[in-house]
Amino acid sequence: MSDSVTENALGTFLRDRRMRLDPVSFGFPAGRRRTPGLRREEVAQRANISPTWYTWLEQGRGGAPSAHVLDRIARGLMLTDPERDHLHILAFGHPPEPRYRQHEGITPRLQHVLDAMPFSPAIIRTATWDVVAWNKAAAVILTDYAKLPKERRNILRMMFSDERMRAKQDDWHTVARYVVGAFRADAARAGAGVEIRQLVEELSARSPEFKAMWDDNEITSTREGIKRLHHPALGTVDLEFSTFSVEGRSDLNMMVYSPANSEVREQFRSLISSAC
Incomplete structure (x- = not known):
């Protein structure tokens, strides 16, 4: 050249x-x-x-x-x-500033990717933490999002408004603070500051705990880690998770979970298989 x-x-x-x-x-x-x-x-x-x-x-x-x-x-x-x-x-010499444009739903191909992991709970969430897709394993182990109205499929709303979600967490306060910090970082990275304003105002008015955590201005990352969950059938389980960006969709991230120890793995498979 x-x-x-x-x-x-x-x-x-x-x-x-x-x-x-x-x-x-x-x-x-x-x-x-x-x-x-x-x-x-x-x-x-x-x-x-x-x-x-x-x-x-x-x-x-x-x-x-x-x-x-x-x-x-x-x-x-x-x-x-x-x-x-x-x-x-x-x-x-650098990409443009983030310009958030939330799309409705996902492609069938992306849903096929989720379904190809039958024993690993996986969800697709937006930068504003709305869950827009999930697989059967996620419905069994995490939450059956299909049973929730679309507007309730938001992880922040569930975390601060749903007592069942609070009961599932081993240390709700630590998890909630972690989620708020990661939510703030994701929204800023995607340029979704305007889009989250209504949600932040709603949760601040409804939950003093959320307002205090939001006002702390902490930033965290959900790229990978371990989540301890209280499950009605499995008891207390540790789940490893990793987060992946969806190529070509700056508004989406995929979160994939798996048992952190081999003892729970077979219980996972049995429970998920029996629910199918």
Whole structure:
């Protein structure tokens, strides 16, 4: 790769994406075009920027754009979220600031991933800690979320409003504080500050314990650890857990649990199998 191409990676990427687009689908006449895709002035029109400046940007002589302008260009080119991230990395050397966009539900393929772990409780939660998917093992060992109204499938609401959830925890206060700190970190990381405001106000009014923990401003992480749970059929069990980001979905995390010792593993399998 020549030095000129390397130095103008941003312009090369913009030109490549522009040339992949069908002018007719954007309402532009097909006519005679020397090259495929949109013309530079058509991209500039869609992004509401100067055609001359956009041309310079592709040519590597327009100077660094602002993040706001780059987002307008990304929308004009109909870039996917990963492509938008790549555009910012090329321009600034880092991904864009978080922009939280919660989607409804998950894809069937992601549900298949959960179901492929029949004896490991697994859930998918959003950055605002709404549980949007789970497998059979999670319903048996953790909570049967299908029996809850959609608005009640929020881990924070369950932790501070459901006495059954409180009774399941070996040390509720420590677990609750840990959850609040992780919730704060997840929401900030995903840029969901506005989206959590109503939930925080609701829980602060309902639970003095939540308000005190929230006001402490602690930050924790739920990447991995051990959770001690009181289960009605298994007694007190230790569960190892790991948290994984869902590629392409900045609003989602997958939490997978497994018994921390071999003695409980067979009990897990038997209980989950009998419930299927």
